[in-house]
Amino acid sequence: MGLMKAEEADIEVVCIVSAEENKANTDSTIKNWNLGPLKPSDEPETNKPFWTKMADIWKVGESVARTQLCANCEYFENTPEMIMLMGTIPRNEFDTDAGGRGYCHRFDFICHNLRSCQAWEYREYVSEDDKEED
Numbered sequence: 001m002g003l004m005k006a007e008e009a010d011i012e013v014v015c016i017v018s019a020e021e022n023k024a025n026t027d028s029t030i031k032n033w034n035l036g037p038l039k040p041s042d043e044p045e046t047n048k049p050f051w052t053k054m055a056d057i058w059k060v061g062e063s064v065a066r067t068q069l070c071a072n073c074e075y076f077e078n079t080p081e082m083i084m085l086m087g088t089i090p091r092n093e094f095d096t097d098a099g100g101r102g103y104c105h106r107f108d109f110i111c112h113n114l115r116s117c118q119a120w121e122y123r124e125y126v127s128e129d130d131k132e133e134d
């Protein structure tokens with residue numbers, strides 16, 4: 001089965017930004033919150049200047065900084081529904097080799113698994129077993 005549009009999947013349609021707002025918010029997050037790296041990679045030791053800068057900002061070691069990705073940030077959403085909604089915004093140069101899209105609810109734009117920014121927040125893993133114990 002190919003990718004369905006949001007309406008076809010009968011999901012609740014919530015508003016996300018327009019393509020223009022997405023670009024403006026991406027640029028603003030790069031400028032004001034050190035979103036990067038601009039050419040991400042999951043190969044070890046790549047983008048050293050970016051990750052050493054983030055390590056300094058977060059006051060952690062470089063190896064720890066490299067684990068703090070949009071992919072595991074509190075504000076990152078990559079549910080199937082959101083991936084479908086983000087499909088309404090055309091791909092651009094920031095999508096290339098960035099590890100896949102997720103929506104940043106802090107800054108309202110499409111960010112990517114392999115990037116990060118200095119507003120990154122730890123997202124706790126909660127298993128089904130943990131939920132049942134509550």
Ligand code: SF4
Pocket residue numbers: 029035069070073074075076103104105106107111115116117118119120121
């Ligand atoms: S707030 Fe989190 S999800 Fe948003 S750009 Fe920063 S690290 Fe990525």
